[in-house]
Amino acid sequence: MTEEDxxxxxxxxxxxxxxxxxxxxxxxxxxxxxxDIVILGEDVGYFGGVFRATAGxxxxxxxxxxxxxxxxxxxxxxxxxxxxxxxxxxxxxxxFADYIYPGLDQLVSEAxxxxxxxxxxxxxxxxxxxxxxxGIFGGQTHSQSPEALFTHVAGLKTVIPATPxxxxxxxxxxxxxxxxxxxxxxxxxxxxxxDGYYDKPSRTWKGHAGGVxxxxxxxxxxxxxxIVCEGSALTVxxxxxxxxxxxxxxxxxxxxxxxxxxxxxxxLDMATVEKSVEKTGKCLVIHEATxxxxxxxxxxxxxxxxxxxxxxxxxxxxxxxDTPYPHSLEWAYFPGPVRIGEAxxxxxxx
Amino acid sequence: MAENTAxxxxxxxxxxxxxxxxRYRPGDVVDYSHLPVPPAGQLxxxxxxxxxxxxxxxxxxxxxxxxxxxxxxxxxxPGLDAETLRRMLRTMALTRAFDDRMYRGQRQGKTSFYxxxxxxxxxSVAHAHALAHDDMVFPTYRQQGVLISRGYPLVExxxxxxxxxxxxxxxxxxxxxxSARDFGFFTISGNLATQFPQAVGWAMASAIKGDTRIASAFxxxxxxxxxxxxxxxxxxxxxxxxxxxxxxxxxxxxSSFSGFAGAERTTFAARAxxxxxxxxxxxxxxxxxxxxxxxxxADRARANQGPTLIEHFTYRAEGHSTSDDPSAYRSAxxxxxxxxxxxxxxxxxxxxxxxxxxxxxxxxxxxxxVEQVKVATKEAExxxxxxxGLHHPFHTMFEDVFEELPWxxxxxxxxxxxxxxxxxxxxxxxxxx
Ligand SMILES: Cc1ncc(C[n+]2csc(CCOP(=O)(O)OP(=O)(O)O)c2C)c(N)n1
Numbered sequence: 001m002t003e004e005d006x007x008x009x010x011x012x013x014x015x016x017x018x019x020x021x022x023x024x025x026x027x028x029x030x031x032x033x034x035x036d037i038v039i040l041g042e043d044v045g046y047f048g049g050v051f052r053a054t055a056g057x058x059x060x061x062x063x064x065x066x067x068x069x070x071x072x073x074x075x076x077x078x079x080x081x082x083x084x085x086x087x088x089x090x091x092x093x094x095x096f097a098d099y100i101y102p103g104l105d106q107l108v109s110e111a112x113x114x115x116x117x118x119x120x121x122x123x124x125x126x127x128x129x130x131x132x133x134x135g136i137f138g139g140q141t142h143s144q145s146p147e148a149l150f151t152h153v154a155g156l157k158t159v160i161p162a163t164p165x166x167x168x169x170x171x172x173x174x175x176x177x178x179x180x181x182x183x184x185x186x187x188x189x190x191x192x193x194x195d196g197y198y199d200k201p202s203r204t205w206k207g208h209a210g211g212v213x214x215x216x217x218x219x220x221x222x223x224x225x226x227i228v229c230e231g232s233a234l235t236v237x238x239x240x241x242x243x244x245x246x247x248x249x250x251x252x253x254x255x256x257x258x259x260x261x262x263x264x265x266x267x268l269d270m271a272t273v274e275k276s277v278e279k280t281g282k283c284l285v286i287h288e289a290t291x292x293x294x295x296x297x298x299x300x301x302x303x304x305x306x307x308x309x310x311x312x313x314x315x316x317x318x319x320x321x322d323t324p325y326p327h328s329l330e331w332a333y334f335p336g337p338v339r340i341g342e343a344x345x346x347x348x349x350x
Numbered sequence: 351m352a353e354n355t356a357x358x359x360x361x362x363x364x365x366x367x368x369x370x371x372x373r374y375r376p377g378d379v380v381d382y383s384h385l386p387v388p389p390a391g392q393l394x395x396x397x398x399x400x401x402x403x404x405x406x407x408x409x410x411x412x413x414x415x416x417x418x419x420x421x422x423x424x425x426x427x428p429g430l431d432a433e434t435l436r437r438m439l440r441t442m443a444l445t446r447a448f449d450d451r452m453y454r455g456q457r458q459g460k461t462s463f464y465x466x467x468x469x470x471x472x473x474s475v476a477h478a479h480a481l482a483h484d485d486m487v488f489p490t491y492r493q494q495g496v497l498i499s500r501g502y503p504l505v506e507x508x509x510x511x512x513x514x515x516x517x518x519x520x521x522x523x524x525x526x527x528x529s530a531r532d533f534g535f536f537t538i539s540g541n542l543a544t545q546f547p548q549a550v551g552w553a554m555a556s557a558i559k560g561d562t563r564i565a566s567a568f569x570x571x572x573x574x575x576x577x578x579x580x581x582x583x584x585x586x587x588x589x590x591x592x593x594x595x596x597x598x599x600x601x602x603x604x605s606s607f608s609g610f611a612g613a614e615r616t617t618f619a620a621r622a623x624x625x626x627x628x629x630x631x632x633x634x635x636x637x638x639x640x641x642x643x644x645x646x647x648a649d650r651a652r653a654n655q656g657p658t659l660i661e662h663f664t665y666r667a668e669g670h671s672t673s674d675d676p677s678a679y680r681s682a683x684x685x686x687x688x689x690x691x692x693x694x695x696x697x698x699x700x701x702x703x704x705x706x707x708x709x710x711x712x713x714x715x716x717x718x719x720v721e722q723v724k725v726a727t728k729e730a731e732x733x734x735x736x737x738x739g740l741h742h743p744f745h746t747m748f749e750d751v752f753e754e755l756p757w758x759x760x761x762x763x764x765x766x767x768x769x770x771x772x773x774x775x776x777x778x779x780x781x782x783x
Contacts, residue, residue, distance in 0.1 A: 036354050046375070047605035047679045063369040068606045070575035071542060087354040099541060102577060137462035137736075139524030141540025292758065321747065321762045327462070328513035328521030328736060329747050331773075338769045 012214035018205045019190045022164035022213050023053045023129070026171040027091065029217050031061050037175065038083060039066045041076060041093030050095060051131060051190060073103035077128070081111050084124045091175060097132035097184060098144045111180040112155030127174045127181045133241055133288055134325050135188035135198065135334060143325035145289035150182045151265045151298065157181040157222060158265040162189070162243040163210025166263060169220025177222060186240035194241055195248035196336040225269035227276070228259040234282040234347055237262060237273060237299055242286045242335070249337045255344060265295055273299075274306050281312035282347050288335055291319040316343040370609030374681040382689045390414040390636075391424025398650040402628045405658075409619035409629035412663060415638035420699040426642040428480075432706040438479055438637055439697045439707070440715060442471040445495045446694060447719040448504060451727055452511055452525075456672045460735035461511050461525045467492040469667030469685075472637035472693035473598055474568075475499050480644035481566060488536040488549035488567040491526050492598065500533045504723060508730035515741035516733035520749075543569050543576035546595065550585045553593035553651070564651040566594040566644075571618055571661075572603020575611045583659070587625040592651035594644065595659045598634065600666035605679040619661035627657045634664030635690040637697045664690070744770055745783040 017025065031037050039054055045068040048055030058066040069076050073094055080090035094100045100107070111124040134143035150158045159174050159181055161167035167185065174181040188194050192204040205211030228243060233256040236246050243261045250257040258276050262268065277283050283303050285296040296317045303315050318335050326333055356364060374380050393413055396404045417423050430438075449466040456464040467474065474495030481487070487496050497507065506518060510528055513521040519529060529537030536552075539545060549567030556563050569579060574597050586593055597618040601608050611618075622629025628650060632643040640662060647658035665688045669676045701707030734741045748755060748763040755763070767783045 042603075043605045045369075046371075050604065050673075063371070064367050067369045068610050070610050070612070071572045071603055071606075072575040072577065074577050075575070101541070139463075139527070139540065140522065141524065291762070321766065322759055323747055323751050323762075324522070326520075326522045326742075326747050327524055328517070329742055329744065332744055332747060332766050332770065336773075338772045339765070342769075 012216055012218065014212045014214050016206055016211055017164045017168075017213040018192065018211065019161070019164045019167045019185065020051060020053050022168040023171055023185065024055060024057070025213070026168040026175075027054060027057060028060070030172060030175050031057065031065065033217070034089065036087060037065070037089045037091060039091050039093065040069045040079065042069055042071055042095045044068060044093050049093060051187065053129070053185075054093065073099055073101075074106055077103035077106035077111065080126045080128075081106055081114065081124055084111075084126050085114075085122050089125050089127075089175060091127045091129060094128060094130040096138075096142050097130040097146055098141045100128075100130060100146065107156070107180070108153050112153050115179065116155060123178055124180045125178045127171070127177070127183050129171075129183045129185060131187035131190070132184040133186045133188055134330060135194065135241065137327065137330060138325070139327040140324040143330075145287065145320070147182075147184055147265060148289060148293060148295045148298075151295055155180065157267065158184070159222060159263065160184045160186065160239045160265065161263065162186070162240055162261050163208070164205055165210050165213050166220050166226065166261075168213055169218055170222065170263060172217065173219045173222050176219070181222070184240070188241045189244065193244040196245035196334070196340075197248070198331050198334070198336075220263070222264045223267035223269055225263055225272040226261040227272065228261050229257070231256040231258040232280055233257055234284060234344070235260060235273070235276040235280045236284045236286065238286040239263065239265065240288070242288055245336060246286055246340060249340045250344065252337070253341060253344060255348065268302075270302060270306070273303065277303055277307040278310045281310055283307070283311070283315045284318065284340075284343055284347055285315065286318045286335060286340060288320050290322045291317065292322050294319055313347050313349075316347050318343045370607070370614055372607035372609065372680065374684060376677055376679065376681055378681045378683075380681050380683040380687045382687055385689060386412075387689050388412050388414065390417040391427070393424070393426065395425035395642075395646070398646055399653055399655050402622070402626055402656070405628040405630060406623050409622055409631050409661075410617050412631050412633055413639045413643055414633040414636055415642060416636045416696050416700055420696065420703045422638050422700065426639060428638055428642040428645060430638070430641065432701065432704060434479065435697065435701055435704075436707065438475055438641075439694065439701060440719070441475045441495065441499050442637065442694050442697065443716060444719045444722070445471045445475060445498050447716070447723045448494065448498065448507070451720075451723045452508070453672065455511070455727065455735075456525075460731075461513065462736055463525045463672055464511065465491050465526050465671045466668045467494060469688075469692065470598060470600055470634065470664050471495050472640050472697070473596075473634045473662045473664060476637040476640035477566070477596065477644040480641045481648055482563065484534055485563050485648070486534045486536060486549070486552050486565045488545035488552070488565060489538060490542070490545065490568045490570060490573070491538055492570070493568050494526065494528075497528060497530060497533060497535055500535070502530050502533045502535070504726035505729045506530075508727050509733055512730060512733070512735045513741070514730065514734035514736075516730070520746045521742045542573035543578040545569070546578050546582035547585060549595070550582045550589075550591045550593050550657075553591040554585070554589050557589070557592055562652065564592040564594065564648060566596065566648075568596045568598060570603060571597055571599040571601075571608050571611050571613065572606060574618055574621075583621065583625045583627070586657035587627050590654070590656040592654070593657045594647040594651060595657060597659065597661045598664065599661050600664050602666050602670070602676070602680065604670045604674060607680075617661055619659060622659040627659060628655075629659045629661075631661045631663060633690055634662030635693040635696060637693055638700070743783050
């Protein structure tokens with residue numbers, strides 16, 4: 001955060017919002033500020049998106065700037081690349097992250113390399129928003145967490161908020177960023193934080209510090225992690241929904257953990273991670289995505305490479321399993337409190 | 351951020367973006383007079399072996415058989431016997447009764463999700479009746495009528511929808527995403543349009559092997575915008591694949607009207623022309639027309655005359671799914687005013703006109719079908735409903751990822767089972783993990 005941003009933030013009045021409202025607010029503010037921002041995607045216009053993230057924007061900014069698209073993800077991303085080449089700043093929505101694959105070539109081979117191959121003549125300042133993750137009985141095609149695929153591509157930034165406050169600030173930063181950004185929205189926490197106990201009543205963002213959102217414009221810079229809580233027994237690295245599950249489990253266990261919300265996977269705030277692991281000597285990495293070649297593998301490697309002499313135990317990884325998301329066994333798949341708890345016990349054994 | 355200022359030149363007009371907008375929104379009065387509904391029986395029926403170009407007039411017009419007086423007229427009348435007509439009527443009504451019951455099941459929390467095909471029953475049912483029973487259908491999620499036509503047990507369908515312990519798909523798939531190989535019903539993907547090129551590939555394989563079976567694929571008009579649709583058309587044309595490619599134009603793709611798939615420029619059937627394949631556009635609420643067009647296309651494919659694209663023109667009478675509220679984006683009147691009527695009522699009236707059916711018989715049949723669905727549902731419920739859905743042995747989660755379980759999945763399975771003892775100590779695995 002720049003000095004200027006933090007000052008304006010401190011004085012700003014706040015409002016209670018859920019994550020959808022925060023995203024809608026960010027889009028609204030940015031569209032009002034910058035006439036080059038356009039929104040396209042399936043159902044985003046009149047209806048405002050199946051999760052209502054773009055509700056009201058077409059009415060306010062007109063059909064030239066917020067419009068439905070054909071069901072064609074390749075077209076959505078490819079057209080966004082072309083619009084960006086003209087000088088617009090498209091913010092396309094992919095209805096579910098699981099449906100980004102038909103647009104993958106435009107994203108990976110085109111948007112991601114546009115600046116590099118044209119030596120900056122053309123760029124792709126595109127922010128692709130897409131709900132991701134499980135926990136809503138969405139079956140195999142509405143539950144995936146494909147973030148590792150994107151972090152593997154040179155030239156893409158990957159951003160994942162864990163609170164409404166961050167969703168708004170990070171989305172504004174992503175839209176202002178001059179590179180293509182994948183903005184994954186953890187749909188399980190659109191309406192409230194989720195502690196991993198699926199059989200307990202769900203909570204809302206009301207009363208949660210992350211649900212207090214400043215009015216007006218502010219930026220949460222990309223590449224800057226958030227220390228959710230300070231601690232000395234162990235460092236937890238997570239993002240999105242898993243932040244809340246980790247918080248609940250560690251509080252329950254009474255572990256003095258330092259939980260770090262990475263917020264952006266690329267660029268990664270390695271300085272904050274290193275500082276924490278050097279202090280605690282132990283590290284637990286958590287994500288919902290499948291395990292093999294997941295982003296956790298990258299995090300574990302980085303920690304080993306850079307903090308090896310500070311480590312007092314092998315770095316642990318808690319993840320989803322290496323299977324597609326099974327509809328009826330969703331809660332057996334989800335890396336919930338039991339799986340996290342076991343890993344914490346192993347780490348703190350001696 | 352530098353603002354982009356438009357460059358104007360001389361007196362050239364500024365360019366304009368066109369964004370389609372449907373005619374009616376919630377609260378609007380609906381007037382369908384812009385929608386041409388040609389009289390039944392007028393279109394000629396070319397020979398199945400004709401050059402593709404002879405079908406082009408049929409791609410912008412509409413094949414209709416049942417007329418205003420509920421009689422079957424014209425060269426496309428398939429001349430079905432009363433027995434077959436009654437069977438189709440019954441299957442269509444059963445499909446609707448099934449949908450109604452499953453919709454309520456979802457509302458009662460027995461499953462997470464459901465999708466009805468109300469108003470589209472003629473398409474899947476009549477199409478299935480026109481195919482051979484062992485032709486392979488590559489469906490999307492609104493062709494439950496194909497499974498029901500082919501006699502797939504309703505109990506199995508409910509088991510799948512409830513993701514219960516008897517679900518043949520082991521509780522993995524979203525409700526309605528059936529798979530029934532023995533019934534010529536390809537496994538459904540949640541990713542739209544992917545089955546279209548696959549059907550073409552299946553048909554090519556059938557040709558490579560000198561088989562006699564053909565493939566038939568379905569896609570919604572909204573999904574026809576996907577690249578996969580065009581990939582399928584190209585392959586079908588190049589290899590003259592024995593395949594029927596069906597676009598179900600039910601006017602709406604969630605909240606987006608058909609204009610967002612290009613419907614304002616031309617019909618979906620007319621896309622056949624650009625690929626040089628045969629195309630037919632048919633009244634999808636007229637079971638006889640659907641049967642006739644499907645039979646024509648199937649015969650053509652079987653005679654090695656290649657693929658046909660069929661557009662079934664219909665209306666999605668209900669919401670997109672149980673997660674959708676159509677009153678938020680379209681006029682409620684649209685359904686009431688739909689000029690092509692209700693497919694079940696039209697077929698019923700036709701049979702009555704023929705003297706082969708009566709209102710009383712229809713009522714009795716409806717009661718019987720409700721009962722049949724109820725019995726199947728009760729039977730399936732003995733195997734459990736979704737609930738928090740812990741019916742399947744945890745080991746099944748790791749099976750079928752690969753043919754054989756690699757070490758890492760075996761380890762993960764052990765972990766899942768260990769976690770279960772903490773999470774659900776009361777869980778009974780019936781001898782399985
Ligand atoms: C590749 C892909 N993109 C988006 C979706 C989300 N989605 C599911 S159904 C649907 C609308 C499909 O409309 P249409 O093809 O007209 O079929 P209908 O539902 O009307 O029968 C959309 C956008 C998806 N399932 N797959």
